[in-house]
Amino acid sequence: MTAPAVIEVPVLVVGAGPTGLSASLLLSRHGIESLTVERHPGTSIYPRATGINARTMEVFRALGVEGEVRAAAFTAVRRMARSAVLVDDCDLSSAPMPVDGMARVSPSVWTSCSQYELEPILARAAASQSSAQLQFGTELVGFENTDRGITAQIVDQATDRVSEVRCRFLIAADGARSRIRRRLGIEMHGPGTLMENLSIHFRAPLRQLLGREPDFLHFVANGPGVFAPTDNESRWMFAVLGARELSPTQAIELVRAGSGVPDLDVEILGMVPWTMQADWAESWRSGDVFLAGDAAHRMTPAGGHGLNTGVQDVHNLCWKIAAVLQGWAGRELLDTYEAERVPVAQFNATHSVTLTTGNPQAAERSEADIDLGFVYESTAVIRDGDDAGSARPGARAPHMWMGSEMFRTSTLDFFGPRFTLLAGSQDGAWCQAAKTISQERGIPMGQRKIFSRPWHSLYGVGETGAVLVRPDGHVAWRRASAAADHSAELGSALSAILAVDSPRLGSSDRVLGGSFRNATQVQVQGTVIRLA
Numbered sequence: 001m002t003a004p005a006v007i008e009v010p011v012l013v014v015g016a017g018p019t020g021l022s023a024s025l026l027l028s029r030h031g032i033e034s035l036t037v038e039r040h041p042g043t044s045i046y047p048r049a050t051g052i053n054a055r056t057m058e059v060f061r062a063l064g065v066e067g068e069v070r071a072a073a074f075t076a077v078r079r080m081a082r083s084a085v086l087v088d089d090c091d092l093s094s095a096p097m098p099v100d101g102m103a104r105v106s107p108s109v110w111t112s113c114s115q116y117e118l119e120p121i122l123a124r125a126a127a128s129q130s131s132a133q134l135q136f137g138t139e140l141v142g143f144e145n146t147d148r149g150i151t152a153q154i155v156d157q158a159t160d161r162v163s164e165v166r167c168r169f170l171i172a173a174d175g176a177r178s179r180i181r182r183r184l185g186i187e188m189h190g191p192g193t194l195m196e197n198l199s200i201h202f203r204a205p206l207r208q209l210l211g212r213e214p215d216f217l218h219f220v221a222n223g224p225g226v227f228a229p230t231d232n233e234s235r236w237m238f239a240v241l242g243a244r245e246l247s248p249t250q251a252i253e254l255v256r257a258g259s260g261v262p263d264l265d266v267e268i269l270g271m272v273p274w275t276m277q278a279d280w281a282e283s284w285r286s287g288d289v290f291l292a293g294d295a296a297h298r299m300t301p302a303g304g305h306g307l308n309t310g311v312q313d314v315h316n317l318c319w320k321i322a323a324v325l326q327g328w329a330g331r332e333l334l335d336t337y338e339a340e341r342v343p344v345a346q347f348n349a350t351h352s353v354t355l356t357t358g359n360p361q362a363a364e365r366s367e368a369d370i371d372l373g374f375v376y377e378s379t380a381v382i383r384d385g386d387d388a389g390s391a392r393p394g395a396r397a398p399h400m401w402m403g404s405e406m407f408r409t410s411t412l413d414f415f416g417p418r419f420t421l422l423a424g425s426q427d428g429a430w431c432q433a434a435k436t437i438s439q440e441r442g443i444p445m446g447q448r449k450i451f452s453r454p455w456h457s458l459y460g461v462g463e464t465g466a467v468l469v470r471p472d473g474h475v476a477w478r479r480a481s482a483a484a485d486h487s488a489e490l491g492s493a494l495s496a497i498l499a500v501d502s503p504r505l506g507s508s509d510r511v512l513g514g515s516f517r518n519a520t521q522v523q524v525q526g527t528v529i530r531l532a
Contacts, residue, residue: 004153005163009035009133010325012152012165014140014180015173017044018115019293019310021122021134023171025063026314028129029417030322030471035165036126037154039139043123046201046272047114047230047237051078051216051304053371055396056311057108058473062416065125066108072117074232078110078367080302080355081215085222085260086206090215102368105390106399107410110371112216114230115307140180143170145287169321170289171314176277178295184286190279190346191353194300197274198243200251203234203267206259217302223258226301235269239301244273276300276356278349284338290317297345302355305348308371313341319417319471320380323498328443330499336378344374372396380470380497382477391459393478397469400458402450411455415473418444421490425451426463430479433486443494444471468493 011027013020016038027034052060052069060066081090102109127134135154141162143152152165172180207214207229214229226239238255240246246254252266277298284291293310317337323329351370365373376394377383383393390398397415401408414420423430431447438445450456459467464482468490469475476497483489495501 005161007035007163007165009033009165009167011035011169011171011321012037012150012167013171013173015175015293015295016040016119016123016134016136017173017175017293017310018049018118018122018307019314020171020173021119021126022059022063022311023173023292023314023318024126024132024134025065025122025129026318027322028126028131029063030319031131031417032318032322032325033131035133035135035167037138037140038134038136039157041137041157043119043136044115046199046270047116047228047235049301049304049307050076050112050114050228050230050237051307052111052113052118053304053308054102054106054108054110054368055371056308057111058106058412059311059315061108061412062473063125065121068121068125069113069118070111072121073111073113074229075213076112076216076229077213078112078216080217080219082219082358083221085220085258086218086227087209087260090218105368105372107401107412112229114235116230140174143180143183143289145170145184145289147287150288168288168325171317172289172291172295173293173310173314174295176275176294176298178291180289181281181291181295184289186286186291187282188279188298189282190349192277192279194276194278194353194356195242196244197276198240198246199272199274200238200240200246200255201230201269201271202236202238202251202255203269204236204255204259204264205234206236206261206264207232207234209259209261209264216304220258222260223254225254225258227258228301241276246271278353280342280345280349284342285334290321290334290337292317296341297349299349300352300356302352303348303367303370305352309345309348312344315472316341316376322417326442328441328498328500330501332499333380333497336376336380339378340376340380343377347374376474379499380476381474382493382496384478384480386460386478389460391467391475391478393475395475397467397473397475398458400452400455402452402455412473414446414448415469416471418446418471419476419494420469421445421447421466422459422469423447423449423466424456424461424463425449427466427482427486429482429486430466430490433490436487437491437494441494441500443498466490468497470497 011034013023013036024036083090137157149168155162218227224241228237248268256264280297292313299306381394400411421434434447465480468477477493
């Protein structure tokens with residue numbers, strides 16, 4: 001009997017949806033090798049999620065794929081409408097989704113792009129990285145989680161060939177029915193199952209018949225169900241609430257009834273049953289296994305939170321894994337992943353329910369605030385006593401255009417994949433302290449002195465102050481003015497943030513990868529891409 005092939009890699013990612021593919025890209029950006037496995041033979045053949053919020057687009061901007069995602073986008077008004085049938089005049093007051101002034105607070109914008117288009121973009125970008133390998137049609141069949149790391153078994157479904165993967169960390173991005181979460185015995189908490197549904201994916205000339213831009217989601221009483229466009233031409237999704245199985249003829253009749261066009265020309269592309277749920281895992285970590293995306297939280301489609309929360313999960317997690325693997329942070333830093341992300345997921349899941357039910361409480365926070373305004377609280381953030389302002393510790397470092405109109409850049413472009421020290425215009429001692437600490441401790445950290453009064457005001461520091469921004473673009477620490485000893489002050493802050501007094505991985509424990517990068521095969525909607 002042939003022994004299974006052995007693959008050694010620092011991080012194994014299970015699941016190649018938007019969360020898993022983003023994790024692969026982020027790990028590569030941080031210089032960490034990874035293997036991503038996906039049991040399906042290729043990227044999604046269905047639109048699934050379609051709304052990408054401004055914060056996720058900022059992540060894609062940092063990963064270099066924002067332009068491609070925008071090019072693949074379709075037009076839709078970011079709001080939820082309700083009416084008897086799709087072609088009726090809408091009641092827009094029940095669940096508005098305003099994004100007032102978003103251009104002032106972000107260089108990116110909400111984008112409607114179906115998962116059918118998004119996943120191939122992310123897969124091609126991830127597979128192009130020399131530090132990443134993607135294997136579609138490959139299933140995780142077992143794993144052992146010990147204090148020395150993880151040993152997993154994967155099987156190529158086409159050949160039944162089993163391989164053994166030895167890794168330090170495993171990111172479970174294997175979806176709402178996560179087998180890894182169930183294997184770990186982790187329960188879900190929250191509102192739970194709301195109803196069973198069936199998504200009908202179809203082609204029909206509804207855009208021409210509407211006479212207006214379609215809405216992101218449009219609830220109709222006839223069905224009852226929810227219409228959502230998925231491209232700029234004729235592809236749509238109609239989620240029939242409470243249904244589980246329909247014949248093609250029944251599906252066509254329901255689409256016609258819900259649209260209000262009795263003789264609508266409908267081509268059924270596929271039907272997918274799914275469960276509307278809203279809940280979150282009681283624990284997001286078990287040893288060196290981390291849950292992310294739908295494996296960690298499930299949400300209704302309302303608000304478009306699901307995909308976005310998942311991408312932002314791994315944006316938070318991957319730099320922390322890199323810091324521990326590269327030896328410049330203690331293992332306790334990994335505890336802050338759950339501490340920071342669970343409150344965001346809980347709010348988003350609950351908010352998706354209030355939007356679904358038309359509860360007026362859904363409008364208590366603006367969508368811009370929900371997308372960009374979440375604030376982390378953990379040991380990886382040092383609060384400064386000022387809980388107001390957009391640049392307080394824990395908040396996303398705010399956007400501001402810098403430079404001339406022709407050569408302008410966003411402050412967000414300064415951040416990641418390393419720490420960034422932004423210093424006031426009159427105190428170069430902060431920059432020198434950051435440079436010295438970076439060299440002495442091996443902490444990747446850039447420095448930049450800012451000559452801008454509006455920036456000082458926006459970030460809440462004087463001309464002798466400084467702000468430390470984490471690799472994920474959230475403010476870690478802030479000092480309004482100069483310190484008696486800049487190096488001591490900044491060094492102490494970094495020690496607390498990075499938990500350097502807690503145990504780190506020893507050199508004998510690190511899995512630095514090896515010759516795991518054989519031919520990478522990526523199946524993108526029927527097209528096979530081979531990368532040597």
